[in-house]
Amino acid sequence: YFNPQEHKKLKGKKVVITAGPTREKIDPVRFISNHSSGKMGYALAEESVKQGARVILVSGPVSLTPPQGVELVKVESAEDMYQAVLKYYDNADVVIKTAAVADYRPKITFDHKVKKQVGDTNIELERTNDILFELGKRKVNQILVGFAAETDHLEEYAQSKLIRKNADMIVANNVKAEGAGFGTDTNIVTLFKRSGEVIPLPLMSKNEVAGKIIEEITSLCKDMGT
Numbered sequence: 001y002f003n004p005q006e007h008k009k010l011k012g013k014k015v016v017i018t019a020g021p022t023r024e025k026i027d028p029v030r031f032i033s034n035h036s037s038g039k040m041g042y043a044l045a046e047e048s049v050k051q052g053a054r055v056i057l058v059s060g061p062v063s064l065t066p067p068q069g070v071e072l073v074k075v076e077s078a079e080d081m082y083q084a085v086l087k088y089y090d091n092a093d094v095v096i097k098t099a100a101v102a103d104y105r106p107k108i109t110f111d112h113k114v115k116k117q118v119g120d121t122n123i124e125l126e127r128t129n130d131i132l133f134e135l136g137k138r139k140v141n142q143i144l145v146g147f148a149a150e151t152d153h154l155e156e157y158a159q160s161k162l163i164r165k166n167a168d169m170i171v172a173n174n175v176k177a178e179g180a181g182f183g184t185d186t187n188i189v190t191l192f193k194r195s196g197e198v199i200p201l202p203l204m205s206k207n208e209v210a211g212k213i214i215e216e217i218t219s220l221c222k223d224m225g226t
């Protein structure tokens with residue numbers, strides 16, 4: 001569509017977007033992961049490029065083609081993603097953490113296929129780094145946007161993540177709602193901003209949702225005077 005240079009909302013901005021799931025290895029043939037398709041993150045990357053940003057897309061394993069013009073950084077585990085994001089953080093203007101990062105990983109990763117054994121029914125887990133929380137602690141003047149996929153208490157959980165992780169906006173969705181959540185091409189989200197503003201959006205395509213999120217991020221950039 002018609003989008004002349006001067007109307008590009010994120011011209012000159014460096015935007016880091018994480019997308020997809022992470023995989024936490026148990027052994028060479030098994031891992032712990034989740035249902036994230038990466039569609040929301042890839043839609044945000046495409047919209048950010050359209051709006052003139054330099055986009056670093058840090059992506060877990062997904063079956064999507066990266067949008068033209070992004071710099072793709074492929075990662076597997078939460079730790080890989082954490083290291084990759086940190087590398088780009090200092091110079092970033094905006095970080096959007098769409099990725100569904102695994103909260104736990106196996107304490108031990110075996111380098112051989114583990115055989116089943118009588119009574120061997122537990123995998124010992126440990127917590128991964130909370131990437132968004134770490135970014136929030138180190139925030140200088142970056143705009144930090146997180147996601148919250150919930151099945152209940154959407155507002156309460158989203159608001160607490162906003163504060164705890166020192167984010168500027170949380171995009172929350174109820175993954176149980178029809179047309180929202182994992183794998184679909186549509187989403188129903190509510191934006192919770194640090195200012196206290198709450199913006200519920202109707203059922204829209206993930207591309208349209210991306211457009212709205214980028215609009216709000218643009219206004220956050222203006223508020224910050226960047």
Ligand code: CTP
Nearest residue numbers: 097098099101128129130131132146147148149
């Ligand atoms: N997140 C992250 N690193 C993690 C876990 C989550 O950066 N190890 C980010 C996600 O990318 C998302 C936000 O934090 O932007 C919220 O993720 P979510 O899973 O909803 O929240 P958690 O804090 O992990 O809490 P819980 O899963 O218990 O709801």
Ligand code: CA
Nearest residue numbers: 100101102103
């Ligand atoms: Ca989580």
